[in-house]
Amino acid sequence: MGKKMILGLVFALGANMAFADNGCFPENDLKFSHKTKSANMSKTEFDQVIKRALDVYGPIVKKKYGKKLIIDGEWENDRVNAHATRDDHNNPVISLLGGMARHPEMSKDGLMLIICHEIGHQFGGAPKQFRGSSSLRSWSSAEGQADYFAATKCLPKMFADTEETKLVNSMSDEESFEDARKKCKDDICVRIVLAGYSVGKVFASLKTGWEPPRIGEQDRFQVPMTEYKHPRPQCRLDTYVSGANCEVDREKNFDDVDPKIGACYRAENGYDDARGARPRCWYHPEVYFK
Incomplete structure (x- = not known):
């Protein structure tokens, strides 16, 4: 592990937030070898997605927060x-x-979503995670909020090229495309x-018993408190939608x-549906998350 990553890890642990707690997925043993010839994505494509993310969001992070966005692509890491x-300079590292x-x-757009999710941990706002078992808030946004940030703030910038977006959509699976259009x-x-x-679908593959999400479905479970x-x-897909x-x-x-600032939200009673609001399958409306 390089010096930069060691320093980043030390900083995170010093803030009582374990490195793994900010993983896009739960820790798992699934691996796909970099030596596989029929790999789903080439290293060139992998690097292109990272470069695009840095080109688009690097200047935003610099202007808004005065920090340097760092994305380390560990191509040969099979996990x-x-x-x-x-x-150690408080720069966001992904x-x-x-x-x-x-x-x-995993698609190239899916990989871009992952990058946006991780940026969301850095700058996604409330609700934020807790520091370990304490009642103090971490710098890191909750998993669901990082997903919500990715879909509301980050990906629209990454996908702003309308002609490219139309082309990418036209190359997608017809059934999935039609389901998405309805939403x-x-x-x-x-x-x-x-x-x-x-x-x-990647997320669902990581745990036995998890069903792949469906664009036309919805997670109807309502949490008694924010997860x-x-x-x-399915709840994660609902958040993206x-x-x-x-x-x-x-x-x-x-x-x-x-949590209302910058977001779509429901009526004060917290139960009336609002298009674009955080789904109740992970989010329980609260006035403030202090």
Whole structure:
């Protein structure tokens, strides 16, 4: 492990937030070898996605937060995951493991969603995770909130090229495309939902008994309190669908305490449905997350 990553890990542990707690997926033993000739994604494509993310979001991080966005592409790491931490200068560091990119269900847009999810841990706002077993809040946004950030704030910027987005959508599976269109008002939303569908299928493969999500379905379970860890696969896809449909200004940041700022939200009773709001399968409406 390089010096930069060691420093990032030390910083994260010093903040009482374990490195693995900010993984896009739960820790798992699934691996896809970098020596496999029929890999789902080439190293060139892997590097291209990372470069695109840095080109688009690097300047945003620099302008808004005065920090350098660092993305380490660990192509030869065969494990299926990605992680977010910070280095000794408090710069956001994202590690993408090559095995995740080589997963048969992972698309290039899905990989971009993963990057946006990890950026969401850094800048996604409330609700934020807790520091270990304490009642103090971490710098890291909850898993569901990182997903919501990815769909509402980050991916629309990554997919802003309308002609490219139309082309990518046209090359997708016809059934999935039609299902996504029924959930969306525009092409960018469709592309986000399809990226989320890819990630959802990868996520579902990591645990025995988990069913792959379906674009036309919805997780009807309602949590009694906000879930800070990884929601179920269908719930995560629901979050991408909701986020892609949120029409709040994409330039308006989420707040670190007030979850309504920058977000679509329900009526004060917390139960009335609102298009684009955080799904109740992981989120329980609260006034503030202090």
